[in-house]
Amino acid sequence: MKKSIRLVAAIAALAMTAGISACGSSTNGNQAKSDVTAQDVENALTDTSKNVELTVWAYSAKQMEPTVKAFEKKYPHIKINFVNTGAAEDHFTKFQNVVQAQKDIPDVVQMSANKFQQFAVSGALLNFANDSIEKAWSKLYTKTAWAQVHYAGGLYGAPQDATPLANYVRKDILDEHNLQVPESWEDIYNEGIKLHKEDSNKYMGILGSDISFFTNLYRSVGARLWKVNSVDDVELTMNSGKAKEFTEFLQKCLKDGVLEGGTVFTDEFNRSINDGRYATFINENWMGNTYKEQNPSLKGKMVVAAPPSWKGQPYQSSSVGSMMSVSAACPKEKQAAALAFINWLDSDKDAIQSWQDTNNGNFFMAASVYQDDENQRNKKETDGYYANDDVNAVYFDSMDKVNTDWEYLPFMSQVEVVFNDVIVPEMNENGDLVGAMAKAQQKLKAYAEDNGFKVTTDAD
Incomplete structure (x- = not known):
């Protein structure tokens, strides 16, 4: 052929x-x-x-x-x-x-x-x-x-x-435990340790088993997972440099009870949100209205903040x-x-x-x-759902900071298959995300080469 x-x-x-x-x-x-x-x-x-x-x-x-x-x-x-x-x-x-x-x-x-x-x-x-x-x-x-x-x-x-990213924060939970709205991933880790120690049923956040959620996090910290050189020439960099460093950090968060692996955008997840299992949720800005529709009982208990920064560098959003x-x-x-x-x-x-x-x-x-439109950027919240009324400004600022050094592979459906089969099962406190990323990269390389792509990897 x-x-x-x-x-x-x-x-x-x-x-x-x-x-x-x-x-x-x-x-x-x-x-x-x-x-x-x-x-x-x-x-x-x-x-x-x-x-x-x-x-x-x-x-x-x-x-x-x-x-x-x-x-x-x-x-x-x-x-x-x-x-x-x-x-x-x-x-x-x-x-x-x-x-x-x-x-x-x-x-x-x-x-x-x-x-x-x-x-x-x-x-x-x-x-x-x-x-x-x-x-x-x-x-x-x-x-x-x-x-x-x-x-x-x-x-x-x-x-x-x-769809720029934002951090949806249960400020009532943080206030109860004398914690601050996190500005960095280091804050998420340090405050997450305290939160989980004081209440083992609570986590600072969730590492969701959704491919878009997962890749958004890497994009937001400037960690490239791949690069597209041409329509049939790709590089896979899932297990080296900043990507590997961030994967190691996520596994540490899972191991130490800062993050919990789990499904997102399900009825079970929504109940967990409502029950206060997660103090923060980093997601795209459409989530702001979803909260209002699905969790009306949280009115006045939440703030919308910027995504966390990584290693002292300004955050980079995803869209x-x-x-x-x-x-x-x-x-x-x-x-x-x-x-x-x-x-x-x-x-x-x-x-x-x-x-x-x-x-x-x-x-x-x-x-x-x-x-x-400055009127859009400066439009204030008037329904009182969020404790801060400058939610739109958060979204616009996040949009201004989208990481443009990023593209998607021409076989993202296959990436999702491998993600679900190889990476998701390791999203737990005893998992091996680093090993899973290496295995996933090998599978994607084999798939791509089998189907006519030129592929280089960080292991080559």
Whole structure:
């Protein structure tokens, strides 16, 4: 089997059945390259003589639908067939299904900034990179978010929301034990020792068995786990340098009762949060509203703080978020309208206002008109849920500090499989996270090389 076909087969298999290629697509990152210019995109909005119908798939459909309707009202010559595909996990599986079947593929599809790479490599998404679009669009989004929708020299979407990290702190628990809100990982360790000693049912935090949660922590301390050199050339650095040092620290926290390994985002986890098992929880900013919805009894007991720093260095945040992409199957005559739609939806001033009106002002957008708005940055909490009213300022400051020296592998679904099989079982006081990371790296190297990637590791 040729290297390019093997690679595409591997990528296509990530969400579905192993060994099925994406209909012969090549792997140079340009297999579905558009020649649409920024002027073509503008013309698609202003030329009302051309009627276009676009099928759009989204998992954030509830939050997005009013804004989609606002677009149709403003540009009635572009009709949107809007499809709610359900939960994100189901959404990506459904999209992979239709891509493999080469039937009923939508023109526009919502993606995630840490999942689109496998679809880009397999040829399922349109690469619309060119100088005119780069120049016109790059200023419409934050630098970090704009960088995240690029991959291996290609451009595959318009950034939608952003998800900087914050530390959600049960200040009532800390006050009860005469502890301070931690500013560093050293604080988390030292105060966690005291907390767990005084109450063995309490931990400073949880080390969650969720791949995004796990990688966010490494990104926030500037510990690279891998590097993507090109579409089929990767480096794995999971068990050396700062990454190994941080892994050793996490294992120490587990061993000494500072952190507890466990599942997150489940009913059991939510009950533990409500019961005060964890004094802090480092997670993306959407968690702020989740607390309000799921844990109303914690009103007034929590503060939102910056993520902890590492080894005396300022913290570096993490951010993923959603994006809107155009599928490679979108007919050429509809591509300009599709690109016009995704860019308007995610960057236009009226669209951003619609997002906020629909979502009670709580959708943290990647668009410059939102991120540069001092009124948004300085907006105060008024419902009294959090003890500090400057929660938005914490999110904006965190967004300003996102670690940009980071990218995701083009086979993150396989990374998740290995993570669950090899690393998660070692997330306990008697575990060996360092050994697990080394084993996981070996498995990922073997997988990648088996499927046509050039791979170097810190052990080479």
